[in-house]
Amino acid sequence: MTALRTEPAAGVPAATTSTLDLAGVSRWYGNVVAVNDVTMRLGPGVTGLLGPNGAGKTTLLHMMAGFLAPSRGSVTLDGEPTWRNPGVYRRLGLVSEREAVHTFLSAYEFVLASAKLHRLPDPEAATRRAIELVEMESAQDRKIGTYSKGMRQRTRVAAALVHDPQVLLLDEPFNGMDPRQRLHMMALLHRLGDTGRTILFSSHILEEVEQVSGTVQVMVAGRLAASGDYRTIRRLMTNRPHVFAVRSTDDRALAVALMAETSVSGVELGRTGLTVKAGDYGAFTRALPRIALRHGIRVRQLLPEDESLESVFSYLVEA
């Protein structure tokens, strides 16, 4: 609900926060179930919507944005339904995946048209601010038809941000951007999230999600497979042994000692150290210093090896 105001970050004013709620949302097309009984709550900050192609990410985003009616369940923004309710667009911005822009307009005209359609009190100022935010000032008077894919994408983001929405939904926002533009967009999303806006972006590129957000909603085959910080999600996967890279002053002795520890399910002695598989993350990380101390071994390195988003994602998809 709208209550909290957060501290502003550079270039982006603070926002009143909004919450997007999905309750038991399903969407089917004939016999095909695209989204199956998804319940989630999105609050301030940046969240990545992750899933393989065909997982239902776009369908879910369209329902959030009021462009698709749920077959079952409800999608609400601060308690108001998003479907058949244009009023929600005062607080919500959407950057869809499809590269759809009026190519006969310049970026300035395009964003200004958005500002006027939002009936903003000073549309010219809002337009300048939005264009500045995406760093498109130098090309703002050229026709959009002459832009690269990344420039078009940034123009669309500017148009979606012109009314300073509390919630911004982006479908595959990094598509077609070069590395510098990606970094800039990632920084922008971070800033928006830090100022209390609810940002949800979908992607099937794990590195993108990992760099922008620790919080993920993982869709697999239309279902919400996991939700939250991906490192926490990993630790909750108790059926998957955790893999650690360990280096010490005496790897062989440590390997022998670790095999006696109940939380350890396997140890591999390599040239650069040990690879330890542990069934219980907490029990192992507590036991290791105790064992090392008892045997007079100094641990030089302890690295969780499968806590990357990629590992978590592959475990979820395989499950």
Added chain:
Amino acid sequence: MSTVTWITARGLFGRSRFLMLLPLPLILVGLAVLCRALGVDPGQWGPPVLVGLGLAVVLPVVALIVGTGVLGAEIDDGTVVHILTKPLPRWQIVLPKLAVAAGVSAVTVGVPIYVAGVLADSVRLGLALVAASAAGALAYSALFLALSLVTRRPVLLGLVYVLIWEGLLGRFVTGTRVLSIQQWVIALADRMAPTPLLGTTVSVPVAAVLTGLVAVGFTVLAIDRLRSFSVAGETS
């Protein structure tokens, strides 16, 4: 001018399909000028040029291109999302688009049909044809605009209505003329400038009422369909 009107007009004139509007009016004027210059009896060339070409082909085809273009083209290329993600009541989107469609069609058809009407008979007939065509442009535009929200093939369905219903059935099955915008336009023009060049079995009150009903009814339908506009189901 509202922003929706401005974007719609820019989009319409900026697309190549707008060029498709030009040949038919030029042919209409060219034929009328040619017949007049050759001294052909207006009773001979008037009905086929004014009705057969002007009201039966140029008016519906121009209205079809424009009417399906003002919203249908934006739906096809996805740019409609930019207007729909604004906190505007949907009638504030449909009415400006309808005004642009009807206005552009009325002007595109009105100029050549006026010239042809004057050459065939009188200024009065020219003005009557302009006024009746404008009413017809409004009804056609409402119909075709609503079609672009009801079906993914509005041009095909529009052509079926114009060619099969009005063109073929209207010629051989007289009962179908009651539901023909073309016949309503003829009836209205004939009432404003009675002439043997125009003839229809549809009465003027029926034509006037049905023109209004179609214009209002399909506009209301378009507004309602736009409220429930769904983005095509991509599941990527």
